[in-house]
Amino acid sequence: MEATSDVTFVPDAEADDKWKFNKSSLMKKLRQHLASSRSRPTMAASSSSGLEVLLNTLQNGGDVESTLNVLNVLDELLSAGTDRRIQFMISKGGSEALLTALGNTARCHTPNYTILLPLLHLLAKVGHRDRQIGVKAEKIDAVLLVLDLLRQNVKNSRRAAACLWVIQVFCSSVSTAVVLGRNRGLDVVFKLISPHTTKHLRTVKAAIDAFAAMLCSKVNCQTAVAKGYISDLLKLYEDWHNNDANHENIPIRKALLHCMHRAANSSVGRDALVTEGGMRLLLQTTQTFLTLKSLESLVEPAVQLMRKCYPKVPIPLSSDKSTYSFPLPGRPVDDWGADLGPYDGCLEDDSDEDMENEDLDKDYEDDLETDVNKLQPRPEPDRPLEQLGQYMRFCPELHHDFQDLESSSEVDESSSEDSPLEGDFNKKKAHGRKSKAGQRNPLSPSGSESSNSTGIDKKHNPGSEEESHLQTRDLHTHYLNCSRNIQEGHCTMVDRLLEKYGTWIPNHDPRLYASTASDTKSIGGYSILAFPDFWGNLPPKKQEPMAKRQPHVQRKKVFEDIQRLLCTEEMINKVAFDLEDPSLQCSTEERPGSLRFFSKFESGNLRKAIQVRSHEYDLILTADVNSSEHYQWFYFEVSGMVAGVPYRFNVINCEKGNSQYNYGMQPVLYSVREALDGRPHWVRSGSEICYYRNHFCPKGRHRSHFYTLTFTVTFPHDDDVCYLAYHYPYTYSTLQTHLKMLEKSVDQRKIFFRQQNLCDTLAGNSCTLVTITACPASKAWKDLHQLRNRPCVVLTARVHPGESNASWVMKGTLEFLCSNDPVAESLREAYIFKVIPMLNPDGVINGNNRCSLSGEDLNRQWLKPDPVLSPTIYHTKGFLYYLNSIGRTPLVFCDYHGHSRKKNVFLYGCSMKETLWQSGSTINTVSLKEDPGYRTIAKTLDRIAPAFSFNNCNYLVEKSRASTARVVVWREIGVLRSYTMENTYNGCNQGIYKGLQTGTRELEEMGMKFSQSLITLSRNTIHYNSRLIHNAATLLDLDDRLLDHKSNNCSEDDEPPCAEEIQYSSCSDLFGANDLDAEVNANASSVEEDEGDAEVCKKGRRLTDRKSHLLPHFLQQDALETLGIRSGQCNNMDISNRYFY
């Protein structure tokens, strides 16, 4: 390209105009020449463009000399520019002209190859860029013509190569490939693919490429299989592999792989490749060149080919359906399985707001709401007004008499003056107290009732052995059993353990946790606690950087996976854990050489673990209750390990197409031994992490895929008990414990903190609503009036149970709001906070990833929530309607979520105008009024919250999100600032946390910052408290240092392409498409063809530019001289000298 960049007459950007040659002297000369040579200058009217003149001359035929001249000029022009030039020529009928000329010349009695050869070459180059070339060739009857030319010239390798390239480009249409196949094209072409040779290499490669192109048709694939060509291809590949000792023929070997890739696009092709021993051959050959850098271009196609051919295996489960099912009120048992319908492979995105799938971009535009009526808030209850009265009790602060302002000594948890309507929750409290009063110790284990009932070791002396020899069964039996049965003695043991090792963890108390957990109702009837939840955890001292991806991890893992197919005798394939088989649930029987697994605890969701090799396990996650999908979240216990040994874990039933695990994210690990040593941390852990499509499929759904998350963990201690999770767990019992601790911690004279049961869930757990605000300064009317006029802020979280990060953010919010921080104090004085920290308790408890017990995504129920099946949503919405009906529409609503495919933290809001603009709507938005205040919080957060990214926020209303909390609360309740806050599971790519994985500390900080950002709203809404304004200013000044780090944080939404292919459905980019030009050029320029042949194959992609070599050197000279053009001679066509010599 550099040689011709100074050609000035056709800048590609303005191709159309400039093709008129700017009155180029070239055109003048060409016309003169054509006139003088008495050819027919038919269309050379002054109005037509130079190109049209050339094309017409070509089609209408002339003498050999002028045709050659035209071909040469065309080739020069096309070689000089970018593809746009060729596209322009195609748009002007260039392909048809070349095809017609080809027909005219080839149909002669004795075809003139002096013309035919350059014509074929040019046709290959142009046709390569014309998607319609096959169809056009069929119309002009040129397809079989070229096949015949090939038949006539199988002995002439240059001519054969030219024909093969044209056949290759014709096959861009499947129908053309079918025509060729039907006329024995496969046989003719395959004959030209020879075993290893040093001659006619270019032609051999052209034949392989043409053969590959013909395999785009399924019919041709079937023919190829039937005729044994697949097995022949494998033999040829092996032959070239064995004989190409010096690796001089990589392009040919790569072309053979391409052929097999094409064949593998059909199931017959894949089957043939496998049955003919293709997998073993590919694995063996590939492994021999893994160490050679020069052969890298063969490794990737070979690996992808093996993955493509790997026969699909149904996931090793008896059924896809969740292990646990829950009978839904008013529905027949097991109804949920029946209406799944045919699976279309289109999985729901992780987040309710996810939109980063590029394929969906176009649909996304269509998804934007353009109906102005639907874009304008229209508060209108979905239920009769009289039903809203029941929600009055959730505003106790409005009716509270604040007795304790006068007699604070009466403050007592048990005498809290909840309205009598709060029956359920009070009952529950009373129940808890009663059990204490009755000396029932919830920590006490129940050997006879626990799931590992066989595990009582009679010889075991818990007092002495607890330190030296930590066994899972001991841990479960003696410390982690929360069953209510009393066994004296164990209590003291736990006490001793806590005394000796306990770490002070803020707002956590193991004993309280255990007693709280005993009230939690799970479908599986869990009686064991997971140690990290019981014991508590602290963030590690240092922030953890994102994991660096090692090169070729995926390849290494895929090789290991393929070995399973080929070396079945080396596979152990022993089930180590099965939720459905009690004999395989952390049994006490020693199983040397095998890890033990367990997950029958809150939020745990391992269904099955299979030992594949001695240190490798396949893990299968449970589907959401009453569902057969939604796999992402995991949490399980593992024990019986040997320290220092790398164990590979594969979660083999993941659903999403990509994951942050490919971009530096690690799972989290908790070691009991480390916790007892005073380091109770969840740490990011695991190496050789990658996420890729595997060979498993759901049972009975062979056309869909599963993905593997693989990671390798080296445990720090022998015989430790460890926990692995997708993200920092946060259970329902953790929340309930936390709320109790918070309630105890607040100064009730200053802070009004009230927990109430919004409603019971399907499983009978309480969905808690918390009210936080400042107590009035006095009982004076003025102070009570101020309290009762504070705007409401409604915050919710964890509607999606797998999004535990949302709970950590919520924890940060709650703790901040209850703190003595002056900003928190101001916030309490400015607002009444209504917080529902866990909208989906049942989902969280039972280890679901996405849904509630009804098998439905609760965040898609907001339009018309069912009071029975989605009670928490029904009543949250009812409560919001109630606030609206008493004129207290919330100032802010925010639902906290987790996002698995993006970094940073960001908000999604709702804006009518932005949606209309973005959708390209023609509606005039000038007359539409919209308060721009919906942007304030994001602007503030961008300044004060290090993890927050303003650039990731958006305010578009999508039709597909019409039933989410954010959109419904905005539209139906009329909340201007209605948001989803998305929190990454991974980390940040901007700001001071750039390159770091997020920890619980950062998540909690985010919750604090979100609360702080609300103070900026109060500047506009509350005018009488100057201290607030002062606080807001201090807050912002304090964090001004962040501004330096955050300016210009133009983060990219989409991840850069992964170093290794994630998707391997297409193989086009594995086989460079532009090589064709180089080879055509080489074929044209080589006089001594065999030399040239050897050259191009040795050097591979040496000739990658499109520099013209269409005509032999001497002919070029002649042609140019005839046209009167010499180098550097024309004003407007300055072709540099080296172009010609």
Ligand SMILES: [Zn+2]
């Ligand atoms: Zn979510």
